[in-house]
Amino acid sequence: MSPSLKEQYDEQGYVIVPGLVPPAHLEGLEAACARAIARTRSGEWPHRRTVGRQFPPYGDGDPDSWGVQHVMHPDLGEPAFARWYTSDALVNVVKELLGCQGDDLQMELFNLLINPTSNSFALRWHRDDVREDATEEEEREALKIWHHGTQWNTALRTDSCLYVVPGSHKVPRTPEQRAHSCTLDPPKDPRAMPGAVQVVLQPGDTVFYNNNILHCATYDAHQPRITLHACMGEVRGGAARARNILQHGLSWMKEERFARTLDERGRRMLERIVRLQESVNGDVGYSLTN
Ligand SMILES: O=C(O)CCC(=O)C(=O)O
Numbered sequence: 001m002s003p004s005l006k007e008q009y010d011e012q013g014y015v016i017v018p019g020l021v022p023p024a025h026l027e028g029l030e031a032a033c034a035r036a037i038a039r040t041r042s043g044e045w046p047h048r049r050t051v052g053r054q055f056p057p058y059g060d061g062d063p064d065s066w067g068v069q070h071v072m073h074p075d076l077g078e079p080a081f082a083r084w085y086t087s088d089a090l091v092n093v094v095k096e097l098l099g100c101q102g103d104d105l106q107m108e109l110f111n112l113l114i115n116p117t118s119n120s121f122a123l124r125w126h127r128d129d130v131r132e133d134a135t136e137e138e139e140r141e142a143l144k145i146w147h148h149g150t151q152w153n154t155a156l157r158t159d160s161c162l163y164v165v166p167g168s169h170k171v172p173r174t175p176e177q178r179a180h181s182c183t184l185d186p187p188k189d190p191r192a193m194p195g196a197v198q199v200v201l202q203p204g205d206t207v208f209y210n211n212n213i214l215h216c217a218t219y220d221a222h223q224p225r226i227t228l229h230a231c232m233g234e235v236r237g238g239a240a241r242a243r244n245i246l247q248h249g250l251s252w253m254k255e256e257r258f259a260r261t262l263d264e265r266g267r268r269m270l271e272r273i274v275r276l277q278e279s280v281n282g283d284v285g286y287s288l289t290n
Contacts, residue, residue, distance in 0.1 A: 009210070013168060013170070013209060013212075015209075016201070016206070018205050018206075020089050020154060022089050029156065032078040036071055037114055039076075047073065049067030050066075051116045054126075066113065069111050070110070081228075091232075094232045105232055105269050107273045109230055109245060109248055111229045115219055124186045127142075127213070140172050143212060147210075148237030149232060155226075156227065159225055161219060161220075161227075163190040163196050163199065164213050166197060169213040177193060186218075211231070233245065238279075239279075245276075258270070
């Protein structure tokens with residue numbers, strides 16, 4: 001018997017699921033992505049990942065972008081994104097991977113990963129919520145915490161940017177892996193990392209991953225990338241999830257006009273993340289440094 005999606009996800013730290021964008025959503029998403037990317041590249045959409053900055057805060061330093069942030073934001077005016085984020089096809093897989101009910105799910109990040117246009121770029125090897133200079137013991141402790149959430153990339157164009165080390169979401173780096181990842185510099189060759197595999201997605205494929213898996217990514221200015229990049233969590237994550245999610249700046253989600261763009265399921269998911277934001281006192285800070 002082949003392993004279930006959840007078994008593969010728990011064991012390897014990632015799993016690829018084909019065909020999670022139902023045909024009824026595809027045309028709307030394609031058109032919404034094209035408009036969002038054009039507005040980002042022209043400088044009109046200010047929420048973006050700038051080339052040269054690997055993690056939040058992304059700042060404004062470079063006109064070139066490798067990501068569009070907050071695609072459900074009402075100012076972007078693209079309801080296709082929230083419609084898909086709250087769709088049965090997607091939510092059913094997330095429930096299976098997290099082992100939870102729909103009533104536990106909270107709305108989190110939804111961004112877009114794109115190719116820069118003038119400068120190729122790369123993200124260093126990292127875990128999203130464990131610093132690269134953590135000691136082996138600190139890393140072991142951090143990886144014991146289950147964050148009650150999953151992150152995914154859904155490719156609308158063939159995408160081979162992401163590299164992961166299967167199984168590394170559960171164990172500290174070996175000394176050799178540490179040597180490849182204890183730097184703020186992007187890797188010259190991601191394949192040099194012991195255990196690394198390149199994740200190749202065909203259009204329509206989704207890779208779900210534990211964002212504390214050891215991973216990096218390369219962005220080729222000449223290879224079109226249109227990849228939906230999002231995460232969803234469940235309320236049991238509480239404070240363990242707060243920094244990871246809220247460091248991206250989600251106060252706009254509290255605006256009543258955003259709730260009005262959502263269906264019933266979306267509004268309930270939104271209420272849960274707003275409760276998390278309200279429960280956090282003060283600045284959550286950032287997981288990683290640039
Ligand atoms: O580009 C990717 O696929 C990965 C992005 C990533 O690692 C991140 O946002 O932390």
